[in-house]
Amino acid sequence: MKSRANLKGHPIHPLLIPFPIAFFIGTLFFDVLSAIYNNPGFWQTGKYLNIAGIVTALAAAIPGIIDYIYTVPPQSSAKKRGATHGILNTVVVVLYAVAYYLKEDHSTILILAIEAIGSVLLFISGWLGGTLSYRNQIGVDPRYADAGKWKEAYLDETNGIIEVAATDELKTDQMKLLHVAGKRIVLGKTEDGYVAFDDRCSHKGGSLAGGMMICGTVQCPWHGSQFDCKTGAVKAGPAKEKIAVYTVSEKSGIVYLQL
Secondary structure, three states: OOOOOEEOOEEOHHHHOHHHHHHHHHHHHHHHHHHHHOOHHHHHHHHHHHHHHHHHHHHHHHHHHHHHHHOOOOOOHHHHHHHHHHHHHHHHHHHHHHHHHHOOOOOHHHHHHHHHHHHHHHHHHHHHHHHHHHOOOOOOOOOOOOOOOOOEEEEOOOOOEEEEEEOOOOOOOOEEEEEEOOEEEEEEEEOOEEEEEEOEOOOOOOEHHHOEEEOOEEEOOOOOOEEEOOOOOEEEOOOOOOOOEEEEEEEOOEEEEEO
16 A cells, blocks of 8 residues: 655655654653753743644644545545544644643643643554554555556546556556546456456455455455455455456457446
């Protein structure tokens, strides 16, 4: 599930998130020191770090939103997890913004309490973000042997017979993700020719295009469910329901998909 917000293939969101994490934790750290030692210098440092945290959090949110919309598979457990991750991050930014606003005229204890709550939520959100990256593989582009480069296409047609590829575009065991008629469909090439099937694993909604296809079998990258590329039948769990498959034909060097 290659990130749509990337720099030479490297996802941008994970590159930016260490900055707001460090700045927000640093804000709380220096504000606590200021309260302990009654040192206005520490308090001022906390204010600067607070501003930096808000700015960098907003910057990191931009590629994060892009990945949520375009990379996280729809109707999946990762979509719900990503929404929770985003909501928590928003709450964290709001809490630290409120704390900054209150710093001039309100109780230090109140401000520290708000920042402490924000820091706890930041850790929870970070845990969810780690799950999205390491378990759901959002932004990860795993390449198995001879998988080739990631291929993805958006098509305007909504029904009928649609041209989706050239017959020599994919090699055996390579896949291409198609966005057509509001659906995500995987086009793959097996030893026996081209096949097409739903991108959504019937277990938890993982993207099959982000998995691997070998010997006419596609494996989900999340939990290892396997499906027959021609029939959609389950070959290995934990999935219990088959996936939808589509009719594919080849003519004059062109691959066509029947919706």
